[in-house]
Amino acid sequence: MARSHGRFLYSLAYRLCGNHQDAQDLVQEVLLRVRRGLHTYRPGNLEGWLSRITTNTFLDRVRTQKRRPTIPLPDEPDRVLAGSPDLHAEMAARDLPDHLQELLLGLPPDYRVVVVLKDVLSFSYEEIAEMIDVPIGTVRSRIHRGRRRLREALAP
Amino acid sequence: MEFASGEHHAPHRAALEIDGLPRRAGGGPVTTDPGAGLDEEPWEAEIGALLGRLPSVDPPEGFIDAALRHRPLHSGRILSGLAALTVATVAGAVLTGAAGRTDVAPPVDELAARHATIVRAGVFPGGPLDRLDPAAEGPVELPRGFRLAGDVEAEDIRQAVYARGDESVSVFVQEGRISWDALPAGGSTEIGGRRAWVDPARRLTVIETGERIVTIVGLGSDDVADVLAGVRGEEPSTLDRIHDLAEAIVIQLGYAPAE
Numbered sequence: 001m002a003r004s005h006g007r008f009l010y011s012l013a014y015r016l017c018g019n020h021q022d023a024q025d026l027v028q029e030v031l032l033r034v035r036r037g038l039h040t041y042r043p044g045n046l047e048g049w050l051s052r053i054t055t056n057t058f059l060d061r062v063r064t065q066k067r068r069p070t071i072p073l074p075d076e077p078d079r080v081l082a083g084s085p086d087l088h089a090e091m092a093a094r095d096l097p098d099h100l101q102e103l104l105l106g107l108p109p110d111y112r113v114v115v116v117l118k119d120v121l122s123f124s125y126e127e128i129a130e131m132i133d134v135p136i137g138t139v140r141s142r143i144h145r146g147r148r149r150l151r152e153a154l155a156p
Numbered sequence: 157m158e159f160a161s162g163e164h165h166a167p168h169r170a171a172l173e174i175d176g177l178p179r180r181a182g183g184g185p186v187t188t189d190p191g192a193g194l195d196e197e198p199w200e201a202e203i204g205a206l207l208g209r210l211p212s213v214d215p216p217e218g219f220i221d222a223a224l225r226h227r228p229l230h231s232g233r234i235l236s237g238l239a240a241l242t243v244a245t246v247a248g249a250v251l252t253g254a255a256g257r258t259d260v261a262p263p264v265d266e267l268a269a270r271h272a273t274i275v276r277a278g279v280f281p282g283g284p285l286d287r288l289d290p291a292a293e294g295p296v297e298l299p300r301g302f303r304l305a306g307d308v309e310a311e312d313i314r315q316a317v318y319a320r321g322d323e324s325v326s327v328f329v330q331e332g333r334i335s336w337d338a339l340p341a342g343g344s345t346e347i348g349g350r351r352a353w354v355d356p357a358r359r360l361t362v363i364e365t366g367e368r369i370v371t372i373v374g375l376g377s378d379d380v381a382d383v384l385a386g387v388r389g390e391e392p393s394t395l396d397r398i399h400d401l402a403e404a405i406v407i408q409l410g411y412a413p414a415e
Contacts, residue, residue, distance in 0.1 A: 006215060006219075006220030007212065007214060007215065007220075008212075010213060010214070010215035010219070010220070011212040011213045011214075014213040015210065015213070020216065023213075023215075024215070024216075024219060027215070027219075027220075100206060100207065100210055101210070104207075115207065116207075118204070119203070119204040119207035119208055120207050120208065120210050122208070144200065147199075147200045147203040147204065150203050150207075151199055151202075151203055154203075
């Protein structure tokens with residue numbers, strides 16, 4: 001099971017960590033937790049279960065190590081950017097995956113997790129709330145703020 | 157489920173389109189995610205679409221297999237899986253220096269539940285091997301067609317699952333000496349000269365081997381003998397002793413045949 005989902009886990013880990021070394025460390029720890037917790041798995045959303053373990057492991061590491069600095073951005077809920085930047089035109093001029101990954105790393109870990117789960121992996125709000133064990137309103141708020149920070153960072 | 161590179165991320169998203177989302181009169185998308193609660197603004201959809209275009213990231217060649225082989229055990233990786241069973245069962249007489257070890261009650265109910273859960277979940281499908289730890293020792297195949305379907309360690313108890321068609325057997329190995337008083341009454345017996353506990357109705361067998369406790373779930377009488385014969389090591393003397401023990405088990409347990 002773990003092997004067949006290895007690529008899924010690795011990709012999620014990479015999007016959260018932003019580099020291969022940390023992604024590999026994270027996957028190693030996740031696989032260990034998967035082994036230990038395999039008997040708790042119940043038939044159902046296997047990817048959700050694996051993602052829950054991965055994101056929780058990631059957040060645990062962040063909280064204990066705090067080795068990934070974030071880019072400080074203003075947190076003004078009602079801030080509206082002037083004009084309507086053509087995000088795709090902007091991104092087309094850059095190396096999109098690498099640049100987006102950099103911007104993801106600029107998000108606080110709690111925001112990054114929910115944005116990746118929602119927008120990169122297409123989990124629902126409800127699934128994400130269950131995964132990370134926070135109220136769905138908190139998930140919604142974090143995603144909204146995370147997206148807004150990305151938008152601001154993308155603005156020319 | 158395994159995804160092709162670049163295909164598993166947000167497959168329903170393409171460029172700025174968010175397929176299937178109804179549009180409000182004002183043009184903004186209305187999310188179909190019941191948990192969203194609030195409508196997403198158009199710019200949010202654009203951000204989401206951009207992120208949805210991020211490709212999957214493949215691990216370095218061989219990384220996953222290497223990661224699966226990485227196995228830091230809590231109590232030291234001297235033995236694993238059925239290698240532990242082999243040594244524990246066969247050479248248990250040698251491992252008599254268990255002074256100081258804490259007596260433990262094998263959690264037979266929990267182990268039976270673990271076995272049932274894994275079988276029910278189909279996490280270890282029969283047939284082609286999907287071993288969590290390719291480097292783990294122990295036989296891949298046992299007599300009577302039982303093949304290793306997977307192994308896992310939880311709470312310091314190593315479980316190896318073998319499958320034969322719809323049948324499956326779990327062999328649990330943990331360190332310690334049995335706290336006999338903690339086991340349900342009525343099942344005490346002797347297997348091959350070793351103290352043991354059996355519950356034929358639930359196909360549970362617990363054998364103390366000095367240093368380790370072996371719990372087998374799911375076997376009938378013939379299979380008990382065969383599995384124990386199958387875990388023999390490569391040393392001829394081990395083989396002989398296993399056969400002796402297996403014969404004793406068949407005689408003394410009198411299990412009902414496996415269904």
